[in-house]
Amino acid sequence: MLSRIPFPYPRDLADKWIASTVTDSQNGNAYHFAITRDGLLLGVVGLTRLDEKNSATLGYWMGPHLWGQGITTRAAQRVTEWAFNYLKLSRLTADVSVDNPASAAVLRKIGFREIGEGKRRFVSRGQECPVTLFEKIPTAQTSGHDVDDTPTQEAQAETTPPASSAPQLPPKNRTLLVVAAALINQDGHILLAQRPEGKPLAGLWEFPGGKVEPNESPEQALIREMQEELGIDLKGACLSPFTFVSADVGKFHLLMPLYVVRRWRGQPSGKEGQALAWVKAEDLKRYPMPDPDVPLIPLLQELLG
Numbered sequence: 001m002l003s004r005i006p007f008p009y010p011r012d013l014a015d016k017w018i019a020s021t022v023t024d025s026q027n028g029n030a031y032h033f034a035i036t037r038d039g040l041l042l043g044v045v046g047l048t049r050l051d052e053k054n055s056a057t058l059g060y061w062m063g064p065h066l067w068g069q070g071i072t073t074r075a076a077q078r079v080t081e082w083a084f085n086y087l088k089l090s091r092l093t094a095d096v097s098v099d100n101p102a103s104a105a106v107l108r109k110i111g112f113r114e115i116g117e118g119k120r121r122f123v124s125r126g127q128e129c130p131v132t133l134f135e136k137i138p139t140a141q142t143s144g145h146d147v148d149d150t151p152t153q154e155a156q157a158e159t160t161p162p163a164s165s166a167p168q169l170p171p172k173n174r175t176l177l178v179v180a181a182a183l184i185n186q187d188g189h190i191l192l193a194q195r196p197e198g199k200p201l202a203g204l205w206e207f208p209g210g211k212v213e214p215n216e217s218p219e220q221a222l223i224r225e226m227q228e229e230l231g232i233d234l235k236g237a238c239l240s241p242f243t244f245v246s247a248d249v250g251k252f253h254l255l256m257p258l259y260v261v262r263r264w265r266g267q268p269s270g271k272e273g274q275a276l277a278w279v280k281a282e283d284l285k286r287y288p289m290p291d292p293d294v295p296l297i298p299l300l301q302e303l304l305g
Contacts, residue, residue: 001100002061003131007124021046031087035062035075042066045075047083047092054090056083060106067102077110078203084138085204086288095120095131104132112136145178145209145256145290176252179218180209181226182242182260182296183268188304189278192287193229196273205277205287207258207296218257226264229272233265243299247292254292260303281305 006013024030032046043062050056058080062072083089094112096103097120108114112134119128183191192205208229212221223234238261245256270276279287281304284297 001097001103002059002124003097003120003122003129005124024048031079033075033079035071042071043075045072045079047079047087050093052091054088056087056089056092058083058092058094058107060103073106073109074197076106078197080110080136081201082203082288085201085290090138092136094134094136096134097122098130098132104134107134107136110136111139145180145206145211174252176249176254177212177218178209178254178256179212179222179225180207180256180258180293181222181239182207182258182300183264184260184262184304185278187278189280190284190300190304191268192277192279192284193270194275194277196270196275201290203288205289206293209256218259222259229270229274230268230276231266231271232268234261235265237261237263237265242303243296245292245295249292256292258296 021030021032025032028049030046030048032044034041035043035045043060043066045058045060047056047058058076060072060076080092083092092112094107095118096107098117104114113136114132115135116133118131118133120131121128185191191208193208194205195202208226209222210225210229212218213224216224219239222239226232226234240260240262242258242260244258245254247254247256268276277287281301284300289297
């Protein structure tokens with residue numbers, strides 16, 4: 001089903017391709033990711049840059065004995081989100097042989113839409129074959145911090161235009177208040193949490209925190225979130241307001257105060273399945289983050305420099 005690979009596929013050609021992926025990644029021409037489980041290779045998912053600015057094409061393969069388990073869908077979704085949020089791509093394309101409905105189903109599940117038909121030469125088949133063309137454009141994302149985007153009754157009343165024939169102004173974006181913490185240990189390292197599978201922006205790293213609930217102060221919300229997410233107690237600790245983020249994230253306008261915390265009780269652990277990492281300030285840029293978290297990096301580096 002792969003158009004560019006011959007059949008049979010000789011070992012020396014595989015070795016050359018694996019070596020080329022390193023060069024392509026360093027040059028920013030393509031990015032290929034191994035899909036693994038318990039140290040075993042299951043398949044590959046990758047992106048190849050197109051001549052068109054900020055555009056790339058998505059491709060993947062999976063061992064036949066693993067088909068139907070949703071692994072390809074999860075991997076393709078992760079790389080798609082990574083491409084839009086980390087590479088800042090404005091468009092992804094893909095094409096699938098018309099006799100490969102399972103691969104087309106993967107693309108539809110992760111939000112690609114069918115845009116037409118075409119032809120591609122399949123090296124393994126020695127001929128041109130009809131393909132279905134797909135495309136995906138990024139949609140607005142929230143900060144990545146766990147929020148409930150269901151409008152409240154008050155917000156619905158604000159954004160629903162009254163029944164009238166007169167021209168209406170566009171609805172105002174809701175302001176969403178979330179809180180985040182820069183936990184700093186004795187070595188001066190900052191705690192980052194990786195968003196787990198099944199959540200928007202899975203795989204990206206963020207400063208732990210979450211939504212401020214009604215009748216909560218930001219400090220109360222932070223104490224609750226750290227207990228729920230990390231199993232640590234901030235009661236009685238010094239929560240030092242440091243800075244804030246104000247950003248338009250699509251359907252919301254995000255307001256996110258960031259607190260610096262150097263003391264707490266307990267050992268942080270991922271209570272919601274998230275991976276954790278203690279990171280040096282100078283290494284923060286090596287961890288792909290949601291857009292609203294990125295401006296916080298130089299401020300924390302200056303604080304700890």
